[in-house]
Amino acid sequence: MRIDIEILRILSAFGIVWFHSGISAGKDFAYSGLAFFIITSVFFAIKSINKKLIKDRFYRLLIPYFIWFLIYGFLEYFFKGTLFFEDIDFLQIILAGSSIHLWYLPFIFFVLLCLDNVDSKIKLNRFFPVSVSLIFLFLVLTSSYWRGVLFSVPIPQYAQAIPIVLIGVSVSLSCGVLNQLAVFLLIISGLFFLAYHEFWSLFESYSIAFASACLLCRSFEFSGSRWIFSISNTTMGVYLVHPLFIYLVKAIGVAGYMIPIVAFLIALIFVWVGIKLSPPSISRWLFGTASNVSNNKYQKKSV
Numbered sequence: 001m002r003i004d005i006e007i008l009r010i011l012s013a014f015g016i017v018w019f020h021s022g023i024s025a026g027k028d029f030a031y032s033g034l035a036f037f038i039i040t041s042v043f044f045a046i047k048s049i050n051k052k053l054i055k056d057r058f059y060r061l062l063i064p065y066f067i068w069f070l071i072y073g074f075l076e077y078f079f080k081g082t083l084f085f086e087d088i089d090f091l092q093i094i095l096a097g098s099s100i101h102l103w104y105l106p107f108i109f110f111v112l113l114c115l116d117n118v119d120s121k122i123k124l125n126r127f128f129p130v131s132v133s134l135i136f137l138f139l140v141l142t143s144s145y146w147r148g149v150l151f152s153v154p155i156p157q158y159a160q161a162i163p164i165v166l167i168g169v170s171v172s173l174s175c176g177v178l179n180q181l182a183v184f185l186l187i188i189s190g191l192f193f194l195a196y197h198e199f200w201s202l203f204e205s206y207s208i209a210f211a212s213a214c215l216l217c218r219s220f221e222f223s224g225s226r227w228i229f230s231i232s233n234t235t236m237g238v239y240l241v242h243p244l245f246i247y248l249v250k251a252i253g254v255a256g257y258m259i260p261i262v263a264f265l266i267a268l269i270f271v272w273v274g275i276k277l278s279p280p281s282i283s284r285w286l287f288g289t290a291s292n293v294s295n296n297k298y299q300k301k302s303v
Contacts, residue, residue: 103158
C-alpha cells in the first residue's frame with residue numbers, strides 16, 4: 001500500500017465529516033473527499049486481477065449498508081417519529097438509505113459490479129477511455145440542465161457522482177501518449193467549462209477527482225508506518241458513523257469549526273477500538289474494513 005494514498009484517504013474522510021457538519025466555509029471543497037473515495041475504488045477495481053470480488057464487495061459494502069440502514073432508521077423513528085424521507089418511493093428508499101450519506105454504498109457497489117463485468121477486450125480498446133471521457137464532457141456541458149431539475153434523493157447525488165466515475169475509468173484505462181492526451185484534453189475542457197460558468201462545486205470535486213486519478217496512475221512508492229495504515233483502515237467506518245457523532249458533539253455544546261474536528265476524532269477512535277476488539281468478519285460487516293486486514297488479536301488465530 002502507498003502511504004500517500006492512505007494519508008489522502010484519511011484527509012478525505014475528514015472532508016466528508018466537515019461537509020456534513022453544517023459549516024458553510026469550505027463545504028464544496030470538503031465534498032471532494034467523496035470524489036477521492038470514488039476514484040480510488042474505481043481505479044483499484046480496474047487494476048485488480050482478482051475476478052472473484054462480488055462476495056467480498058457484498059460483505060464490505062451492502063451488509064454494512066443494511067446494518068446502518070436499520071440503525072439510522074430506528075434512530076430517525078425514535079427521535080423524529082418518521083422512518084424515511086417524504087415523497088419518495090420504495091426504490092429511492094433502498095438506494096438512499098435511512099440517512100442520506102448511506103447512498104454512497106449501493107452506488108459504489110453497483111459501479112464496481114459493472115466494472116468487474118466489463119470485458120477485458122473492451123477495457124484494452126484504445127477508443128474506450130476516449131469514449132468514456134467524451135461522455136464525461138457531454139454530462140459537464142449539459143450540467144446546467146440536469147442540475148436544474150428537482151429530483152428526489154438520491155438521484156442528485158448519483159448524477160453528481162457519475163462523472164467522477166467516468167474520470168476514474170478514462171484516466172485509469174488510457175494508455176499511450178496520444179490516447180492519454182486525448183483523454184486529458186477532454187477532461188480539462190470540461191473543467192474549464194465548469195470554471196467559466198462558475199459551477200464551483202462541480203469544478204472542485206471533478207478537479208480533485210482528476211488529480212487523484214493522475215496520482216494513482218503514477219508508479220512511485222512511499223513507505224510508511226503501521227499506524228497510518230491502521231488509521232486509514234477506519235475511514236469507511238468513520239464515513240458510516242460520523243453523523244451520529246456530529247449530532248453528539250452539537251448536543252454537548254461544541255460549536256463552530258470544532259464540530260467536524262471533534263466529531264471526526266471521536267468517530268475515528270470509536271471505529272479503531274471497534275476494529276481492534278471485534279473479529280475481522282464483524283468489523284467488516286459493521287465498519288466496511290478490507291477483508292485482507294486483520295487486527296492483532298485475531299490474526300494469530302487465523303495463521
